[in-house]
Amino acid sequence: MTRETHALSIRWFLRSIHAWLVFYLVSALPVWRELWVDPLSPFLSGPPGPFMYITHAFGTWLPSDLAVPVAALLLVLALYGCFRPLKWWAATLVWSLYVSLMNQAWLSASGGHQLMANVLFWAIFLVRTLPSDAVRQERKSILRTTAFWIIRLQLILAYGVTAIHKLSGYQWTHGFSVGIVATDPDYGPAFLAGCPVVTAILTYAILVFQITFPIAVWFAPTRRIWMWLGVAFHLATISFGIPDMALAFLVVYPIRFEERWLHRWFPLASGTQPSNATGPVEYRYFALMRNADQWKPTKFVRTKGRLRGSRDPQALGIASRVTADLTASFYEAVLGKYARGRLVDLGCGHVPLFEAYKDLVTRVTCLDWAHTAHQSPHLDVEQDLGTPLQLEDASCDTIILSDVLEHLRFPERLMQEMHRILASSGHVILNVPFHKGLHEEPFDFHRFTRHALDAMAKEAGFTVVELRELGGAPEVLGDVLSRTVRDLPHGGKDLAKMVQGLTGWFVGTRSGRRLSERTAKEHPLGYGMVLCKP
Amino acid sequence: MPISRNRLIVVALVATHALLLLAYTLPQSWVPTRLQGVAQRYVRPLFHQQWNLFAPDPPLCACSIEVGLSDGIWQPIISPQEHYLVRRMARPLADHIHDRNQHGDTVVMPVLAQALRRLTRDLEHPSTVRFRSVSRCVVDPAHPEGRSLEIIELVLP
Numbered sequence: 001m002t003r004e005t006h007a008l009s010i011r012w013f014l015r016s017i018h019a020w021l022v023f024y025l026v027s028a029l030p031v032w033r034e035l036w037v038d039p040l041s042p043f044l045s046g047p048p049g050p051f052m053y054i055t056h057a058f059g060t061w062l063p064s065d066l067a068v069p070v071a072a073l074l075l076v077l078a079l080y081g082c083f084r085p086l087k088w089w090a091a092t093l094v095w096s097l098y099v100s101l102m103n104q105a106w107l108s109a110s111g112g113h114q115l116m117a118n119v120l121f122w123a124i125f126l127v128r129t130l131p132s133d134a135v136r137q138e139r140k141s142i143l144r145t146t147a148f149w150i151i152r153l154q155l156i157l158a159y160g161v162t163a164i165h166k167l168s169g170y171q172w173t174h175g176f177s178v179g180i181v182a183t184d185p186d187y188g189p190a191f192l193a194g195c196p197v198v199t200a201i202l203t204y205a206i207l208v209f210q211i212t213f214p215i216a217v218w219f220a221p222t223r224r225i226w227m228w229l230g231v232a233f234h235l236a237t238i239s240f241g242i243p244d245m246a247l248a249f250l251v252v253y254p255i256r257f258e259e260r261w262l263h264r265w266f267p268l269a270s271g272t273q274p275s276n277a278t279g280p281v282e283y284r285y286f287a288l289m290r291n292a293d294q295w296k297p298t299k300f301v302r303t304k305g306r307l308r309g310s311r312d313p314q315a316l317g318i319a320s321r322v323t324a325d326l327t328a329s330f331y332e333a334v335l336g337k338y339a340r341g342r343l344v345d346l347g348c349g350h351v352p353l354f355e356a357y358k359d360l361v362t363r364v365t366c367l368d369w370a371h372t373a374h375q376s377p378h379l380d381v382e383q384d385l386g387t388p389l390q391l392e393d394a395s396c397d398t399i400i401l402s403d404v405l406e407h408l409r410f411p412e413r414l415m416q417e418m419h420r421i422l423a424s425s426g427h428v429i430l431n432v433p434f435h436k437g438l439h440e441e442p443f444d445f446h447r448f449t450r451h452a453l454d455a456m457a458k459e460a461g462f463t464v465v466e467l468r469e470l471g472g473a474p475e476v477l478g479d480v481l482s483r484t485v486r487d488l489p490h491g492g493k494d495l496a497k498m499v500q501g502l503t504g505w506f507v508g509t510r511s512g513r514r515l516s517e518r519t520a521k522e523h524p525l526g527y528g529m530v531l532c533k534p
Numbered sequence: 535m536p537i538s539r540n541r542l543i544v545v546a547l548v549a550t551h552a553l554l555l556l557a558y559t560l561p562q563s564w565v566p567t568r569l570q571g572v573a574q575r576y577v578r579p580l581f582h583q584q585w586n587l588f589a590p591d592p593p594l595c596a597c598s599i600e601v602g603l604s605d606g607i608w609q610p611i612i613s614p615q616e617h618y619l620v621r622r623m624a625r626p627l628a629d630h631i632h633d634r635n636q637h638g639d640t641v642v643m644p645v646l647a648q649a650l651r652r653l654t655r656d657l658e659h660p661s662t663v664r665f666r667s668v669s670r671c672v673v674d675p676a677h678p679e680g681r682s683l684e685i686i687e688l689v690l691p
Contacts, residue, residue, distance in 0.1 A: 031617045040623045040652055042645040051579040107623040114583040121580060142540055146547045153552050161559045162585040168561055169590030176675035177592050183678040184596045185614070185670070186625055193679045241618055245587070293540050 006148065007288060007362045009257045010126055011085070013151070016251035017119055018081030021098065024116075024244055025075045028105075029068075036067030041107035057100035067104060070097055085359065088124060095120040111158065112248030118154055119252055122147040141293055148255070155252050156214040163210035172207055175200035187240045209233060217256055224261075227253060289354065289364035291377040299352035300328045307332045307356050318493055319482040321500045322507075323525060326470040327402065327431050330528035331356055334466065338427040338530055341397030346385055346418070347404035351378050361398060365391070385414055394423040401430035406446045415460035419533060428462065428531040434524045435476045437483055453529055462531035471507075471525030472516035478503025479525060559585055595671040596681070597628035599688075601654055602664035611653050611665070624653065632669050635686045647690040665690060 034040050036058070046056035058064050074097040077090055086094065099117050102109050125147035166172040171180060179199035182192035192199055209229055216226035230253065234246040289295070298315040300307050309324025310316045316324055331353055339360040345351055348366035358364070367381045367389070381390050386408050399418050405411045418428050432453070438444050448456075450467055457464050478499055486496035506512035557565045557573035558581075565573070577583075599611040612624040627649055631642060642650065642665070654660050665688040670681040 027617075028619055031620050034620050034623065034652070038652060040620070040627070040649045042649065047578045049579050055579065105619070105623070107626050108619040110622070111583065111585055111587050118581055118583060142543050142547075145540075145544045149544065149548045150551055153548065154555075157552065157555055157559070158583075158585055161556070162587075162589055164560060164564075165586055165589035167590075171591040171675055172589070174675070176678065177588060179678040180592045180594065180672055180675060181588060183672070183681065184593065185598070186596060186621065190679075196676070241621070242587075243618065 012254040021078035035105040112245030469520035469524035473519035
């Protein structure tokens, strides 16, 4: 059974709810005085507790004169959120500002506003998460999955509870409700009242739709039909004078979209066709990568918001810290620009870069060979990378090849294979060492110059998008020295750590950085490269 | 197995949240009193929501407030062309005043009177205007177009 992740539906959901915020704020700003500054709504005291100072900031500590700047700030954040995922703190700010504005104008708030307050809260856990160490990684995965399912259930709950309330009334069960609403001057449209049969049919249709929606969306054959019915229903309710409520429901729909719909509807914004476009689909958020919930940072960790080499000697040799820091910086710089869609990690090991690309891609396939020193629970395909890859033509959008190419007897063959499996406009992101001692022997065959890399890529049919040196002479010297002293019988490891630390410090200074840049062309520690399949 | 454990945690968290939301939003007669109390404490601060728009029945009375100008003309306090958010705010004000009228109280609560004055502050002589509550109620739900008219003059404190 193939599995589908929800990275794309989450991305579109986050875009949609921020688009709703933009719509709401732009439509509300002309009546800012009545809504927020000198509001018609009587003061609404919040429930006791510390959250009151967030949800009811206006009226507790924030002067209402600041409502318009607050709305403007929220508008800026919402506009940003339409295009790029917000960081956790920005998402928290968006939620708190929105809720405080909503409660300041509570008389104008509808169920749609409350729905949005709820989904914005849970969206905090869906957006890019806090930088974390290995221990917190698993907890965050649980929180993210919980938030995802709560948002999905929230939509169902809104329909289900409304339907139950309506079933306990008289007008809905007797087919009168739409007629009554249509003749209400505040809602309309009045012309419907002249057609009692139509209003009765519409009343029952709405009731049936709301009762069945919570069940129908769980099954693939009915999901699409009911969601289209929902779109029609909510667009129709715009004519009842509740556009914000109607749109609030609609913008939550993408959380229930299937990835393949999004690929079909928005091919340019969503990457190319998904690899699992046909066949049964198992809905599991954990399925971004095999055993994703077991993943733990190894070679690279995120510290203070920055990806860098691990300082745990079990995960990374003490003499490799500077090298790993350089590699991590390279990947962090390019992944955001180029990683998308279906990613294949060739020679994956423990998939050390998963943390860096997991929010950018929709599916991760891991390949490695049997001789690897890094047995991984995430492996999808076990094979020698020197042989034809067991993947279909144009079946991925991004390939990661980290510290692998030098271990292949015939690297050109892998280049050609990568070109074959990559979809058009897809990218290969790779790095290789240049000044590095023999490692993982006897499978250490090559060191490549920039000219060799460039020629090999072009011969395989790639366009070289980026080719940069990673580190220069200071890093090379630090690397060689620390590897030399590491094996001293007494204090060698401490000395190696010190050399690595000093190298890291030196190349962080202005003069160290200049020296590194000046010498990088001639004495690089390694290379980072981005290739594109035209 | 880590997957099973994580899945169990997620299922427990989602189920608890959904249960408490249901206890908070379902008709009160459906939910045990004790659970209602727990749900109130959990949901009210951060996750408050109501799903009662047009439920259990749509409002039978369309209530509005009209303003009497010095020349004897009455006009709606909120014009139908007014911004939809402002119109929506005026409706609960009118509904609330109408409910109190039904109990014989024609003196508007100070906090609502303040809101009515804010709505009329842009008129030429806002201090001289009079207010009245107008409700158009459905008499026979099978023929909702025929609505009875009730007008009650209001006293602002």
